[in-house]
Amino acid sequence: MDAGNDVRGNFEVKDGACEPPRKIAKLDISGDNEADKESEVSPRCTFEGFKIDKVLNDNPQNKILFLQGRFDGSENKAVVLLEKTPFCTDNANHLLCKDTNLKETLQNDIYHTYDVYPDPKLNALKATVIYPATDKHVQKYIAQDVHLVEETAEDYEKITLPYLNQSQFSVQWVYNILEKKKESERILYEDCDPETGFILIPDMKWDLKDTSRLYLSAIVQHRALKSLRDLGPEHLPLLKNILMSGQKAIQDKYGVPPSKLRIYFHYQPSYYHLHVHFTHVKLEAPGSGVERAHLLTDVINNIKLLPDYYKLKPLMFTVKENDPLYNRFKEAGKL
Amino acid sequence: MDAGNDVRGNFEVKDGACEPPRKIAKLDISGDNEADKESEVSPRCTFEGFKIDKVLNDNPQNKILFLQGRFDGSENKAVVLLEKTPFCTDNANHLLCKDTNLKETLQNDIYHTYDVYPDPKLNALKATVIYPATDKHVQKYIAQDVHLVEETAEDYEKITLPYLNQSQFSVQWVYNILEKKKESERILYEDCDPETGFILIPDMKWDLKDTSRLYLSAIVQHRALKSLRDLGPEHLPLLKNILMSGQKAIQDKYGVPPSKLRIYFHYQPSYYHLHVHFTHVKLEAPGSGVERAHLLTDVINNIKLLPDYYKLKPLMFTVKENDPLYNRFKEAGKL
Numbered sequence: 197m198d199a200g201n202d203v204r205g206n207f208e209v210k211d212g213a214c215e216p217p218r219k220i221a222k223l224d225i226s227g228d229n230e231a232d233k234e235s236e237v238s239p240r241c242t243f244e245g246f247k248i249d250k251v252l253n254d255n256p257q258n259k260i261l262f263l264q265g266r267f268d269g270s271e272n273k274a275v276v277l278l279e280k281t282p283f284c285t286d287n288a289n290h291l292l293c294k295d296t297n298l299k300e301t302l303q304n305d306i307y308h309t310y311d312v313y314p315d316p317k318l319n320a321l322k323a324t325v326i327y328p329a330t331d332k333h334v335q336k337y338i339a340q341d342v343h344l345v346e347e348t349a350e351d352y353e354k355i356t357l358p359y360l361n362q363s364q365f366s367v368q369w370v371y372n373i374l375e376k377k378k379e380s381e382r383i384l385y386e387d388c389d390p391e392t393g394f395i396l397i398p399d400m401k402w403d404l405k406d407t408s409r410l411y412l413s414a415i416v417q418h419r420a421l422k423s424l425r426d427l428g429p430e431h432l433p434l435l436k437n438i439l440m441s442g443q444k445a446i447q448d449k450y451g452v453p454p455s456k457l458r459i460y461f462h463y464q465p466s467y468y469h470l471h472v473h474f475t476h477v478k479l480e481a482p483g484s485g486v487e488r489a490h491l492l493t494d495v496i497n498n499i500k501l502l503p504d505y506y507k508l509k510p511l512m513f514t515v516k517e518n519d520p521l522y523n524r525f526k527e528a529g530k531l
Numbered sequence: 532m533d534a535g536n537d538v539r540g541n542f543e544v545k546d547g548a549c550e551p552p553r554k555i556a557k558l559d560i561s562g563d564n565e566a567d568k569e570s571e572v573s574p575r576c577t578f579e580g581f582k583i584d585k586v587l588n589d590n591p592q593n594k595i596l597f598l599q600g601r602f603d604g605s606e607n608k609a610v611v612l613l614e615k616t617p618f619c620t621d622n623a624n625h626l627l628c629k630d631t632n633l634k635e636t637l638q639n640d641i642y643h644t645y646d647v648y649p650d651p652k653l654n655a656l657k658a659t660v661i662y663p664a665t666d667k668h669v670q671k672y673i674a675q676d677v678h679l680v681e682e683t684a685e686d687y688e689k690i691t692l693p694y695l696n697q698s699q700f701s702v703q704w705v706y707n708i709l710e711k712k713k714e715s716e717r718i719l720y721e722d723c724d725p726e727t728g729f730i731l732i733p734d735m736k737w738d739l740k741d742t743s744r745l746y747l748s749a750i751v752q753h754r755a756l757k758s759l760r761d762l763g764p765e766h767l768p769l770l771k772n773i774l775m776s777g778q779k780a781i782q783d784k785y786g787v788p789p790s791k792l793r794i795y796f797h798y799q800p801s802y803y804h805l806h807v808h809f810t811h812v813k814l815e816a817p818g819s820g821v822e823r824a825h826l827l828t829d830v831i832n833n834i835k836l837l838p839d840y841y842k843l844k845p846l847m848f849t850v851k852e853n854d855p856l857y858n859r860f861k862e863a864g865k866l
Contacts, residue, residue, distance in 0.1 A: 241645070244629035256617030257815050259594050263623060278626065278647070280615035282591030288598060291613065291656070294579035298658070306663060310576070312613070312656040319654055321626070321647040323633070328641060342812055343790040346828060455678040455866060458822055477677055477822060477849060480592050480815070487793055487812065489821035493681060497845050502837055510832050514812060531790060 244268065246276075253339040262337040264329075272328035275337060279322050287318055340516035344487055345525050348510045352425055355524050360422065360468055363520070367469045370415055373397060384412060385445035392434045393417040396442055396474070401481075407450050410457075410476040414438045421470035424463050424490060424511070429503040435496050438472050446474060460489040464513050464521070487514045579603070588674040597672040599664075607663035610672060614657050622653055675851035679822055680860050683845045687760055690859050695757065695803055698855075702804045705750055708732065719747060720780035727769045728752040731777055731809070736816075742785050745792075745811040749773045756805035759798050759825060759846070764838040770831050773807050781809060795824040799848050799856070822849045 245268025252275070253262040259280035267274060283291075297313040326333050347356060372378035373395060387393035394414045398404055402411040416434060421427070427435070443454040458477045465471065472492055475481045483489060498505040515522045525531050580603025587610070588597040594615035602609060618626075632648040661668050682691060707713035708730060722728035729749045733739055737746040751769060756762070762770070778789040793812045800806065807827055810816045818824060833840040850857045860866050 243627040261618040283596040292578040308660040310658045323645045325643040486824035
């Protein structure tokens with residue numbers, strides 16, 4: 197479910213949802229590189245001489261291709277994301293007109309399919325070029341085999357938790373938000389209570405305009421909660437507060453009612469400081485699939501039904517083969 | 532999560548996963564309609580004179596547009612699905628070459644974006660035309676507001692169950708499969724035990740070739756089980772049998788190991804005869820989102836933890852505004 201088409205952020209666990217990546221090199225792509233001392237290479241507005249070294253990934257569902265290559269004469273890597281663009285509904289009548297060429301490919305009963313060749317001006321692709329690209333950029337886009345793993349309560353104690361404790365992922369960027377050192381101007385809602393409080397802040401993936409693509413995160417004030425696994429009946433006031441206050445803040449600010457919100461945790465999360473995703477139910481958000489997402493209302497109801505639910509329940513999660521956790525589970529004979 | 536881009540099937544609840552639609556009219560789209568008496572109109576291979584009456588829906592994520600219109604001089608409705616096509620990785624070097632025109636749209640640090648105008652021959656769209664189309668075809672593609680509903684155990688007894696009993700949806704097509712009257716040649720695995728048996732059969736959405744898009748359904752022999760809500764500890768042998776035997780049959784036939792399978796129920800299901808979806812974890816299948824899917828392993832583990840789990844647990848589900856169940860919940864003040 198991870199579409200992998202989120203260009204910025206998430207290069208490291210600590211980059212998580214909100215922090216933009218560091219600058220790597222200043223670059224001039226205007227064609228004249230007199231002015232800029234830091235730029236090593238200046239790709240002109242052309243792919244002439246571009247060499248594709250590798251197809252990193254291909255997403256046929258979203259029609260996106262991820263390539264690694266080099267511009268002519270340069271040793272630096274470039275990552276190119278090539279994507280088909282959404283239709284502009286206002287232009288539809290220009291696409292279905294006499295100047296559009298059709299080639300029939302199938303006819304069966306009332307169903308007909310065609311290859312359609314419209315005016316090229318109406319059919320641009322979008323390219324995103326990351327240049328120069330580091331190995332981390334390349335790694336981010338490489339197609340990885342994904343496995344579904346069943347983590348029992350014992351697996352969590354013996355495999356996952358020791359791994360998390362050893363890895364000591366930094367969540368300083370989260371503390372910067374909670375302490376209002378960063379991004380304070382973006383905060384939608386804040387509750388400072390150390391036990392039940394949280395900050396609600398738009399995710400970088402959302403443009404803040406199209407409410408059908410709404411995406412915010414609630415980050416809890418409590419610093420000892422890593423994930424779902426830590427939750428018990430003592431956290432019901434926190435969870436209910438996130439649900440009710442988060443819904444209300446979004447309804448008040450964006451006019452989106454609670455019945456149109458998908459509100460969920462990830463397991464495994466991308467960073468281990470408890471947070472909740474709020475997305476519009478229409479948005480097919482990466483990570484909203486059943487193999488990773490856990491609805492906040494389900495979490496509340498599960499704890500009400502069985503207080504130790506998240507201490508006892510085997511949890512399924514997906515893991516990429518290049519994730520160290522994959523090797524930990526494999527070494528333990530769990531894969 | 533319902534992408535709505537599945538052209539055939541599912542026009543009625545009973546059409547569910549496997550049965551193709553009935554013929555509505557035989558149609559000749561070759562341009563000469565001398566031969567075919569049943570055809571009322573013959574669209575030529577052109578959109579000349581085509582009038583768009585309505586944009587039914589727009590899926591910007593998958594780049595698909597759903598239109599309703601009429602061919603010149605005809606009163607019959609046509610439904611047109613216009614979609615951007617996946618990239619052909621073999622052609623990537625022809626897309627990134629000197630003949631491709633670029634227009635820069637953004638430059639920030641190492642990130643550059645462009646509008647890309649490639650050779651039109653390499654950039655065809657795909658059109659699917661349903662013509663003549665019935666109101667049911669049109670209805671199927673109209674964008675519907677979707678709501679997330681919390682169904683308590685009491686709501687199930689008082690709202691959902693009476694609605695299901697009154698509606699008496701036909702699942703004859705399912706019985707045709709179980710009785711081998713239809714589609715018997717497509718069966719991958721069969722266990723005839725009336726309590727613990729099931730039939731595993733490819734879903735019509737899968738082409739049977741690309742295993743990364745694998746999609747099969749397990750349909751239980753037991754005829755009294757409608758959905759998750761009916762499951763209790765007495766069904767653990769059935770559920771475990773579906774899990775183990777389904778995984779093994781798929782591994783044996785298609786070489787896809789259990790860790791690459793997403794195995795889940797829908798709630799609400801599209802037809803009320805218990806069935807389980809088996810999809811490749813890479814496939815972003817419609818209905819695999821957390822708001823509709825329930826992993827089979829989770830169902831087994833929940834019943835083990837709490838035998839009455841599915842009798843007690845509030846279940847979230849999504850409902851479209853044109854679904855009669857939406858009105859039932861609304862009338863009950865639950866929305």
